[in-house]
Amino acid sequence: MDNRLFIDSCFRKPVPRTPVWMMRQAGRYLPEYRAVRARADFLTLCRTPALAAEVTLQPVDILGVDAAIIFSDILVVPEAMGMELVIEEGQGGPRFPHPLRSASDIGRLSIPGAADRLGYVMDAIRTAKRELRGRVPLIGFSGSPWTLAAYMVEGHGSKNFRFPKELICNNPALAHELLEKTARVVARYLAAQIDAGADAVQIFDTWGGLLTPPAFREFSLRYIETIVREIRRPGIPVIVFCKDCAHHLPEIAQTGCDVVGLDWTFGLGEARQLAAGKVALQGNMDPTILYARPERIREEVRSLLAAYGPHPGHIFNLGHGILPDIPVDHARAFIEAVKEESPAFHTPA
Amino acid sequence: MDNRLFIDSCFRKPVPRTPVWMMRQAGRYLPEYRAVRARADFLTLCRTPALAAEVTLQPVDILGVDAAIIFSDILVVPEAMGMELVIEEGQGGPRFPHPLRSASDIGRLSIPGAADRLGYVMDAIRTAKRELRGRVPLIGFSGSPWTLAAYMVEGHGSKNFRFPKELICNNPALAHELLEKTARVVARYLAAQIDAGADAVQIFDTWGGLLTPPAFREFSLRYIETIVREIRRPGIPVIVFCKDCAHHLPEIAQTGCDVVGLDWTFGLGEARQLAAGKVALQGNMDPTILYARPERIREEVRSLLAAYGPHPGHIFNLGHGILPDIPVDHARAFIEAVKEESPAFHTPA
Numbered sequence: 001m002d003n004r005l006f007i008d009s010c011f012r013k014p015v016p017r018t019p020v021w022m023m024r025q026a027g028r029y030l031p032e033y034r035a036v037r038a039r040a041d042f043l044t045l046c047r048t049p050a051l052a053a054e055v056t057l058q059p060v061d062i063l064g065v066d067a068a069i070i071f072s073d074i075l076v077v078p079e080a081m082g083m084e085l086v087i088e089e090g091q092g093g094p095r096f097p098h099p100l101r102s103a104s105d106i107g108r109l110s111i112p113g114a115a116d117r118l119g120y121v122m123d124a125i126r127t128a129k130r131e132l133r134g135r136v137p138l139i140g141f142s143g144s145p146w147t148l149a150a151y152m153v154e155g156h157g158s159k160n161f162r163f164p165k166e167l168i169c170n171n172p173a174l175a176h177e178l179l180e181k182t183a184r185v186v187a188r189y190l191a192a193q194i195d196a197g198a199d200a201v202q203i204f205d206t207w208g209g210l211l212t213p214p215a216f217r218e219f220s221l222r223y224i225e226t227i228v229r230e231i232r233r234p235g236i237p238v239i240v241f242c243k244d245c246a247h248h249l250p251e252i253a254q255t256g257c258d259v260v261g262l263d264w265t266f267g268l269g270e271a272r273q274l275a276a277g278k279v280a281l282q283g284n285m286d287p288t289i290l291y292a293r294p295e296r297i298r299e300e301v302r303s304l305l306a307a308y309g310p311h312p313g314h315i316f317n318l319g320h321g322i323l324p325d326i327p328v329d330h331a332r333a334f335i336e337a338v339k340e341e342s343p344a345f346h347t348p349a
Numbered sequence: 350m351d352n353r354l355f356i357d358s359c360f361r362k363p364v365p366r367t368p369v370w371m372m373r374q375a376g377r378y379l380p381e382y383r384a385v386r387a388r389a390d391f392l393t394l395c396r397t398p399a400l401a402a403e404v405t406l407q408p409v410d411i412l413g414v415d416a417a418i419i420f421s422d423i424l425v426v427p428e429a430m431g432m433e434l435v436i437e438e439g440q441g442g443p444r445f446p447h448p449l450r451s452a453s454d455i456g457r458l459s460i461p462g463a464a465d466r467l468g469y470v471m472d473a474i475r476t477a478k479r480e481l482r483g484r485v486p487l488i489g490f491s492g493s494p495w496t497l498a499a500y501m502v503e504g505h506g507s508k509n510f511r512f513p514k515e516l517i518c519n520n521p522a523l524a525h526e527l528l529e530k531t532a533r534v535v536a537r538y539l540a541a542q543i544d545a546g547a548d549a550v551q552i553f554d555t556w557g558g559l560l561t562p563p564a565f566r567e568f569s570l571r572y573i574e575t576i577v578r579e580i581r582r583p584g585i586p587v588i589v590f591c592k593d594c595a596h597h598l599p600e601i602a603q604t605g606c607d608v609v610g611l612d613w614t615f616g617l618g619e620a621r622q623l624a625a626g627k628v629a630l631q632g633n634m635d636p637t638i639l640y641a642r643p644e645r646i647r648e649e650v651r652s653l654l655a656a657y658g659p660h661p662g663h664i665f666n667l668g669h670g671i672l673p674d675i676p677v678d679h680a681r682a683f684i685e686a687v688k689e690e691s692p693a694f695h696t697p698a
Binding site: 165169211212264267286288291293296303323325 | 509558563593595596613615637638642652674
């Protein structure tokens, strides 16, 4: 591996500068991505290894990020479990036309081997690894069981997620049945991504922050913990990103993960204190800062570097995915600012 | 005042049981409210004191809550400052067709005396107070300057609030001009509500949780603090509710408010430790729990009472507004559960 900044930082080893990548970095803000999407709809892109690998590499080539993340979508997992997934252009996000609303709906879900129904993701990983030629590490990922279950039961994104919330209140045993099934598939899926060549994996818990603290522990974190335990391999860092959950950081750090991802609403200095040297931290610039002028972006980068302080164990990232209408020049200014400003916070070897 | 449970709890005085009310308690989940709305659209209801007072009293009569909150909307303040406000049935929330996008847009905003353009709210308060005949206290309210400014600049609700975020990044001086103007209007407005008879006031910062910690301090909390200082009167508690900001509780408590409102994502016991006896706490049941069976609602009430512990200074509430499709029986079960379960957590006089 030519660039070990990301992997070393995941394990809190000294590095000459802070590594940086962006959640959703292979995305619509890049004209080169939009050019590929003009030829293939979103799901076709996910399912065509050569195209998925192509857009995976774009931000490495165009912006010089320190890690690639395989292009895919978290909802391919429920699809592999047997749910019809619909993603229509401009129709307000992906949806499952037949959401899970009964014990028999949940009973019908299958637990595929990862190679059975998600082989195209492993093919995309193998292709991307080959084309990366060791320049930077490749990150694999999955949604957390709770986040996937929330979509599967609601049927689509939602402000309140009424139906999954009702399920955990009124029928926690059935909720656990769904979460256990989903967790088994996610663990197999992430293990298969590592087998295919992923150098690190990230678990996205986008909707953990909608839960009360006891419900977060019972219905989200406990399944993340099981998965982390099952997929741990020497040298392959596991990142857990639970959005709107930074106040749960000490508990998240106890899942056995190496890195905790943070959204932008929590101070990085305070988070480092809560992490108590047990995990590295990834984040956490407000993605909307990228609308600002490049000088302002650089100021924010400096202020976050200072907030984390002069220590290893920080991977710079946005606090959530890059937004589709960000100018590419601003994304580039962000990456450059991290590269230029961060050496001052690291001790020369 | 016949029922002093709410006011006494705001000042952390001993009470025989925990008081309870619900944010957005005068709302669509009540058939009696829907009957009034069948006769008048939303803004007409806000602007007609007799009708606003009627729906304000409904939850007192129907559910037996321990406080009423005047029926209105936070966006009547920007409207009074000169912005056209449109609320169309089923059209996805209120919007300002001409959002603030330039210095001259912001320069044109007027700073009305509260009586000039919002006199109908004071009339509604006077009518509601008269009709309440001292049964329970009446709460007045306003949006925080940041929350109002976010709507005024974006034009409507939003996931990312791109335009107000861009404004605070690229032109903080102009953002402060807008926030200062808005804060002056909000302070006058809340003072006028107290003059008209409001027994307590609540400031809603719905969108403070979208900001980074330094931006939250600079663009939201500092204006809340100014307002609290300007409107404080003996015996009239001030409640500050910043959604998704419980981790900022110690700073919110330093604004001089008497009560901090909490959403459901933060532990009430932990919040009490952070509050360190300086403020009372209001909250914080997950509003989606009201979809659950009444036994499950009661369990959750018990568990939150236990989390707060045997101390005065807790006002039971939801962590956000009651949702429009909650069965009335479930809302009633919630109120009854607080009344029946909470005496065990208070010392008899």
